Amino acid sequence: MFAARRALTGVAQSRAFSASARDLSKVTVLGAAGGIGQPLSLLLKLNPRVTDLALYDIRLAPGVAADISHINTKSKVTGYDPTPSGLAAALKGAEIVLIPAGVPRKPGMTRDDLFNTNASIVRDLAKAAAESAPDANILVISNPVNSTVPIVAEIFKARGVYNPKRLFGVTTLDVVRASRFVSEIKNTDPKDENITVVGGHSGVTIVPLFSQSSHPDLVGNAELLNRVQFGGDEVVKAKDGAGSATLSMAMAGARFAESLLRAAQGEKGVVEPTFVDSPLYKDQGVEFFASKVELGPNGVEKIHEIGKVTGEEQKLLDAAIADLKKNIEKGVAFVAQNPGK
Ligand SMILES: NC(=O)c1ccc[n+]([C@@H]2O[C@H](COP(=O)([O-])OP(=O)(O)OC[C@H]3O[C@@H](n4cnc5c(N)ncnc54)[C@H](O)[C@@H]3O)[C@@H](O)[C@H]2O)c1
Numbered sequence: 431m432f433a434a435r436r437a438l439t440g441v442a443q444s445r446a447f448s449a450s451a452r453d454l455s456k457v458t459v460l461g462a463a464g465g466i467g468q469p470l471s472l473l474l475k476l477n478p479r480v481t482d483l484a485l486y487d488i489r490l491a492p493g494v495a496a497d498i499s500h501i502n503t504k505s506k507v508t509g510y511d512p513t514p515s516g517l518a519a520a521l522k523g524a525e526i527v528l529i530p531a532g533v534p535r536k537p538g539m540t541r542d543d544l545f546n547t548n549a550s551i552v553r554d555l556a557k558a559a560a561e562s563a564p565d566a567n568i569l570v571i572s573n574p575v576n577s578t579v580p581i582v583a584e585i586f587k588a589r590g591v592y593n594p595k596r597l598f599g600v601t602t603l604d605v606v607r608a609s610r611f612v613s614e615i616k617n618t619d620p621k622d623e624n625i626t627v628v629g630g631h632s633g634v635t636i637v638p639l640f641s642q643s644s645h646p647d648l649v650g651n652a653e654l655l656n657r658v659q660f661g662g663d664e665v666v667k668a669k670d671g672a673g674s675a676t677l678s679m680a681m682a683g684a685r686f687a688e689s690l691l692r693a694a695q696g697e698k699g700v701v702e703p704t705f706v707d708s709p710l711y712k713d714q715g716v717e718f719f720a721s722k723v724e725l726g727p728n729g730v731e732k733i734h735e736i737g738k739v740t741g742e743e744q745k746l747l748d749a750a751i752a753d754l755k756k757n758i759e760k761g762v763a764f765v766a767q768n769p770g771k
């Protein structure tokens with residue numbers, strides 16, 4: 431058998447690898463027992479592309495796993511104990527690691543108000559991922575995304591395993607909301623409303639480009655713009671202290687993971703909005719930016735240009751860039767000043 435393996439050409443070997451990668455897709459959720467983690471894990475269990483689902487949390491992950499494991503789809507589900515070895519085992523061999531670990535907002539808070547608590551949670555999980563799953567696609571959900579993504583990047587860089595093509599801030603919920611809100615105004619099916627949303631994931635850093643949609647008349651609709659930029663606040667207010675969006679976020683996270691798996695399994699033209707290490711505004715000191723990104727077997731395949739925007743949209747972009755720069759620098763400075771153990 432070894433001789434036969436050795437006889438494979440390079441091309442055949444890589445085909446053999448991708449065939450086995452196709453059969454096995456381990457997805458790990460860190461923060462799996464939370465408001466997002468539970469429904470996200472449920473949706474991943476329903477996804478036939480996921481063969482091995484690993485659930486980790488500082489509480490209750492084995493219980494959530496036991497529950498979800500009774501669902502009669504083929505994938506294996508394992509819940510891990512909240513120990514360093516449990517975390518390492520949850521991560522080992524993962525193709526995708528989703529991180530919804532951390533505290534959510536309460537009314538009156540901004541996402542940046544979560545920084546003090548969530549920065550160290552994400553930093554420590556990133557360290558474990560850099561150690562046990564350095565080649566995985568890392569999908570950061572924990573807020574503030576504009577800062578937690580740079581935190582993960584700094585941790586991976588410090589360990590020499592940073593691959594900018596495999597780190598993603600999940601901004602899918604912003605386009606999900608935009609498409610839904612537009613469809614409510616236009617009385618259309620949201621599946622037909624593909625609204626490009628760029629920038630970051632908080633307040634004015636969320637920039638919908640209605641001029642590029644089939645409804646350019648929506649540029650300048652202040653109420654709609656406010657809803658897209660502050661949709662998260664709507665949910666925080668309605669939940670009245672009990673947290674922020676969980677179910678819609680689970681759908682958005684599951685959609686992004688599914689897109690990555692489709693692209694990894696060879697499907698072409700899979701495009702999702704996401705906050706990535708991006709050349710688009712590096713000349714203005716902005717290292718990460720959300721835009722339409724084509725996904726592929728290596729993660730980021732192609733970062734789309736912003737394209738033509740109106741003067742009004744350009745003003746929104748300028749405001750986003752100013753905030754984003756500060757949010758990103760804050761994440762980078764945190765790791766420099768608090769490298770942790
Ligand atoms: N990116 C987005 O679009 C988006 C959308 C909604 C919410 N969020 C963010 O997602 C995060 C989670 O929200 P939620 O509503 O699920 O909160 P939650 O409090 O319901 O769940 C968070 C979970 O993380 C776990 N956790 C905490 N520290 C951990 C650690 N060190 N290791 C592993 N697990 C840990 C908790 O035990 C809990 O189960 C928040 O920061 C929230 O702001 C982001």
Ligand SMILES: O=C(O)C[C@H](O)C(=O)O
Pocket residue numbers: 534535541573603661662663665666674675
């Ligand atoms: O609003 C929040 O704090 C959670 C999330 O980022 C959202 O957009 O719903």
